[in-house]
């Protein structure tokens with residue numbers, strides 16, 4: 405077990421460079437409004453990914469067979485943000501989803517991810533009209549951010565044989581979100597989804 409001071413309220417997993425990572429994120433999160441915070445966090449994450457002092461726990465390199473893994477490594481008791489490592493086996497990905505109105509900064513730690521942003525064009529009750537608004541292939545050391553209402557996207561590890569690892573910093577723990585199931589053409593149906601976390605140890 406390499407978890408320390410872990411409680412159900414504030415996960416806090418120990419790993420080399422954990423203090424450095426938390427101090428750097430703390431400094432970015434107090435940068436100001438959400439635009440300033442996410443810009444600071446993108447720079448911070450890019451730096452941390454290349455920092456050899458920071459070694460995420462071994463578990464984050466282990467995919468889980470039937471779903472991409474979400475392991476919460478840290479939750480700030482003072483600032484409220486949540487740090488989640490995600491592990492993407494070959495071909496694993498998300499449906500189109502939102503982030504419950506929370507800003508988020510996501511960095512690729514290892515491997516490569518395909519991220520497609522969607523623009524919301526129209527809405528009819530629980531039916532949503534989205535259009536893919538460009539995608540990127542993000543490699544190690546790259547980071548991007550989402551600020552609501554521009555929060556609709558998919559993430560996928562398109563590699564047939566390599567695992568990808570990403571680190572996500574959310575304004576607050578994201579325990580539920582909306583997922584959008586394709587219906588016809590560019591129309592999707594919203595479904596509420598609860599987000600579970602996998603054990604980080």
Ligand SMILES: [Fe+2]
Pocket residue numbers: 501502503557559
């Ligand atoms: Fe997401």
